Amino acid sequence: MDRQKIKIAKIEVKNYLQVTFSKRRSGLFKTASELCTLCGIEIAIIVFSPARKVFSFGHPNVESLIDRFLSRNNTNNNPIANNSLQLVEAHRNANVCGLNLQLTQILGEVEIEKKRGESLDQMRKTSQSQCWCEAPIS
Structure with missing residues (x-):
């Protein structure tokens, strides 16, 4: 559609x-x-x-x-403030990169588990269809 x-x-x-x-x-x-x-x-x-x-x-x-x-123009004239801001931003960016890496790994694990669940469902359906002779007669 x-x-x-x-x-x-x-x-x-x-x-x-x-x-x-x-x-x-x-x-x-x-x-x-x-x-x-x-x-x-x-x-x-x-x-x-x-x-x-x-x-x-x-x-x-x-x-x-x-x-x-x-206040961007004001901090450009103060090199100490610029260095402090750069350090804080670098630390924050490192934390964000670490969290993004963890998120990517967890999403990969979730995808693997979904595929595993789908294959288990398929195996269950296959095993149920193979034992039709053992099913109760209605």
Whole structure:
């Protein structure tokens, strides 16, 4: 079953606009979260709904990223602050890399166990079909 193509145009009906925004917003935040996990990046997203409500997503959090972005010019003039930030970021990146490695290993183990379960189910079905003569007569 193929997806239908949707014409990209501004949605005029306000209810449809709000529903579409809600669905797309959660997808956007989910994709941003996956990007943070996979690549070990920091991200801040701020969106305004059609009703003018503010929604945000940030990793590690929006406030710290915005503060760092706004004060970026001030820290560039201070080499001690730059070195400290680089050390903290390197340590955090090392932790993220370790966690990503653990996640990859665990996902591999889960996949192996799923395949093992499928083969056990297949063996059980095969053994049940071979013993048809021992089944009770109804």
